[in-house]
Amino acid sequence: MSDDATEIGVDTAVYKTLLESTKAIPWKIDWATLRFAYIGPQIERLLGWSQSSWVGIDDWVERMHPEDRSWVVDFCVAQSKAGVDHEADYRALTAEGNYVWIRDVVHVVRNDKGEVEALVGFMFDISERKKNEEKLLRLQRELEELSYQDGLTGVANRRLLDSVLEVEWASAQRSGQPLSFIMLDIDFFKQYNDRYGHLAGDDCLRRVTQILDSASLRPRDVLGRFGGEEFALVLPETDREAALLVAERSRALINDAAISHQASETAHHITVSMGVATASPAEGGNPAWLVEKADQLLYLAKQNGRDQIVAD
CATH class of the missing domain: 3.30.70.270 (Reverse transcriptase/Diguanylate cyclase domain)
Incomplete structure (x- = not known):
């Protein structure tokens, strides 16, 4: 193996280690097949579903709260088709039957012809942030009622x-x-x-x-x-x-x-x-x-x- 190939392999391993050591969950979906090319192992710690169970986009859709599913899917598909980077907040179903607030940050990858080739992004657990937001909203409502x-x-x-x-x-x-x-x-x-x-x-x-x-x-x-x-x-x-x-x-x-x-x-x-x-x-x-x-x-x-x- 050449030195360049060795260096590329080392770099890839380093990047993968860095990605998988963060709390953010990296993922990649092939646009042509709508199948996961990769999803970080952190997904199992967060939601309980095994890394291997994330096969295609249907797994992502089915593991979303019914109240969030329609608008999130419609929004993300429309933005992806248009080649626009985007993000969406929704509730994801855990293997135990509970829900966790997720923020998906999506980057649209295009090929040389400008066609959508893949989607790459990160999932973030924003449950604590949502709890704080709901607490603030509740306090605001209480203050408004008091006023x-x-x-x-x-x-x-x-x-x-x-x-x-x-x-x-x-x-x-x-x-x-x-x-x-x-x-x-x-x-x-x-x-x-x-x-x-x-x-x-x-x-x-x-x-x-x-x-x-x-x-x-x-x-x-x-x-x-x-x-x-x-x-x-x-x-x-x-x-x-x-x-x-x-x-x-x-x-x-x-x-x-x-x-x-x-x-x-x-x-x-x-x-x-x-x-x-x-x-x-x-x-x-x-x-x-x-x-x-x-x-x-x-x-x-x-x-x-x-x-x-x-x-x-």
Whole structure:
């Protein structure tokens, strides 16, 4: 054997040793036959399938999560035919029946005529990275939920109420259904805080929230804290009469709770004043108008002596 041949053999052995000592799993597929020309032995440590069991592209496809299979195969085949290097993340099936997140980085090899000759690439285990990504996404969702949640009572805050109103207004414009909005204010709440202290005031707000939340609201109805001692109810597909029934039931439940309020000028327990506004968004207007209308009606309820409901 010539020195050049010996050197080539040594180089090949060195490259193979280097490739097989990394965590990345090297592989090569012959494009004409779609059969594996090579796959690193690390594949057995990662997925449990023997090196010799990776015969053709069907083995790769069948050992992929069903939810990932279609788009990954279509994407990789299209990119390969176009001669474009690419990468794809998917879940690979282990011999034990579990799944491991894989990132396949693919290089398209062309011959002298520019035709696709082979695909070579590396498989990387990205399970830990995916776990971290999912954890971050979960934290982001939790933070987003918190950003829409009133910190004291746990119900929707003003930001979420505004968002819900925008969505429900647009929905009502399309459907032609009415949309109602109730503004509710605890009567003489400043005096309650002065008499019992702010901690007791916080407890009172939480109790009122629980009472309102128990008023058998429908899935799309949204209860929120508008600010301070003011609460609001967004009632989609609800006309004036139905909204009044919700308001009356809520007010009755709060009265029945008999939360002591010796400093109130209305009663010796917590009472509420309410403004009930109903709109037909398909006829025009905007959500801000509905909120303003409910606020005006609430003001009238307070002017008229509190512990009552005023509707438009």
